[in-house]
Amino acid sequence: MPKKTGVIFFPAFDWAISPTHPEREERLLYTRDQIFEEGVMDLPQIQEFAPRLATLKDITRTHFCVPQVQNQVTEAHLIAAGSVMQLGDSVVSGEIQNGFAIVRPPGHHAMRVVHGNRGFCNINNEAILVDYLRHQHGIRKIAIVDSDVHHGDGTQDIFYHDPDVLFISFHQDGRTIYPGTGFTNELGGPGAYARTLNVPLPPGTADETFMYVLDNLVLPVVKDFQPELIINSAGQDNHYSDPLGSMRFTARAYADFTKKLKPHLAVLEGGYAIETALPYVNLTIILALAEIDYANVKEPDYVPGKFKESPEKVAQVHRMVEHLSEIWANKAKVDVSKIFGTGKHYQRNKFIYYDTDYIEEKQQEQVRMCTDCPGYLSIASHAQRGHRTSVRVYTVSIPFQACPSCQCEAYDIYERVKKQQEYDFVYLQDKLTDTYRTYAKNKGQEWITEG
CATH class of the missing domain: 3.40.800.20 (Histone deacetylase domain)
Structure with a gap:
């Protein structure tokens, strides 16, 4: 049938x-x-x-x-x-x-x-x-x-x-x-x-x-x-x-x-x-x-x-x-270096508006310019609701196709940013190992979920 x-x-x-x-x-x-x-x-x-x-x-x-x-x-x-x-x-x-x-x-x-x-x-x-x-x-x-x-x-x-x-x-x-x-x-x-x-x-x-x-x-x-x-x-x-x-x-x-x-x-x-x-x-x-x-x-x-x-x-x-x-x-045929540059990272700034919840978010996104894989991605995000409530987070995402070098470097960045005082939350998303980590600064605690 x-x-x-x-x-x-x-x-x-x-x-x-x-x-x-x-x-x-x-x-x-x-x-x-x-x-x-x-x-x-x-x-x-x-x-x-x-x-x-x-x-x-x-x-x-x-x-x-x-x-x-x-x-x-x-x-x-x-x-x-x-x-x-x-x-x-x-x-x-x-x-x-x-x-x-x-x-x-x-x-x-x-x-x-x-x-x-x-x-x-x-x-x-x-x-x-x-x-x-x-x-x-x-x-x-x-x-x-x-x-x-x-x-x-x-x-x-x-x-x-x-x-x-x-x-x-x-x-x-x-x-x-x-x-x-x-x-x-x-x-x-x-x-x-x-x-x-x-x-x-x-x-x-x-x-x-x-x-x-x-x-x-x-x-x-x-x-x-x-x-x-x-x-x-x-x-x-x-x-x-x-x-x-x-x-x-x-x-x-x-x-x-x-x-x-x-x-x-x-x-x-x-x-x-x-x-x-x-x-x-x-x-x-x-x-x-x-x-x-x-x-x-x-x-x-x-x-x-x-x-x-x-x-x-x-x-x-x-x-x-x-x-x-x-x-x-x-x-x-396109030489992407002429569009995105030749540095180690490509960076772009984004402004995102949450029309339902009235949140204004500023993001700085960086992707590793890697010749062996798409590169890991990091985002520094600052979101504000009104004048009093704001949150700063830093995220690192490792793609399914990541090479060992990018995976290792992404973990290093995550550990380094955790020690900084700038962000309220730091996250790591490793799609290769199906691992997700959250670090909360105010509690000094980390949660790890593994596949």
Whole structure:
């Protein structure tokens, strides 16, 4: 028998930013009603899975939660991340051919260092999945395609220096929408140049241009990258009825996108048109994954040819696609030293705003410029909430592909910084040995979790 499409629902009844916030449980409940009313879950091609809990160790493999994981996540977050991991295990084992995690809370705005909630996200479900699959199943090359109206800045941040993760995000132009990032010059760090590709689309972009970007950039790049696994951050706020975006995608276009991309896993991100979009978009994505005809699924107010795109904006997108395609095609010829310098470390300063928790964070990020591996990463972070509450942390992350020299040097830096008085917390994340260390200055104590 052909393999099935796995589906997990987790509405997170006990988690909400506020009772009337756009990110609330009804986002999934209308979808669930629609799908059960249509009898989709009774089809032989569909298999429903029960959610499961991620462990705290699964979170620390990806994030530095300040001061610790328990301060930043609820049980709902652990179930959302665990549900994604459940489907990942089922795909890798061959139990299902693909899956759709229809879960909340979402995650693609959560960065490597977590001081609070930003963009409705505390932890990054897709990033946690990637690190879990690498640790548990030895998977190396993974592609993440983010179709949310908002730039997936958290996912980009986590994998910016990772040559084995291709991250492509197409989204509404950051000059017109949160989080104000995701431009074509954001291309990855010195060891992962062009592994990050951003396509900022002008407001009003509709299906035809959506498909042009997919056919002429996304699909060719993903094919050339040859990933072992493809993940879709399935944000649906590019839909024409979404209250937070200004795009014009339809449910049919989302289905066509899914059919062409053939992701192994789709993970729900944004999408806030609870009645007019989500039930139809989610339904077509499930049908497309299961290779079931979705031609008759249409929004009640859908009118063919309703949205006309500006020829100037279409031409702008075509030029951008051509530019990014050239960057991808010529990435091996680029002398990265001319972009990132020739020093021992590449450094960049970042300002990060937590729009939900009103936290302002300044980061100084350094990556070791190593010829044998992607290099270890260190981040000095200063976060402030208001005028009185602030915290300074220092983090060191050793990647899965680290060479012995970088691993040894990273441990030395961690031990040296522990002796300084500048930071409230010092963290070490060693993905090679699955080890996580936390040093709290005020207690003079260190906690070590080993795999």
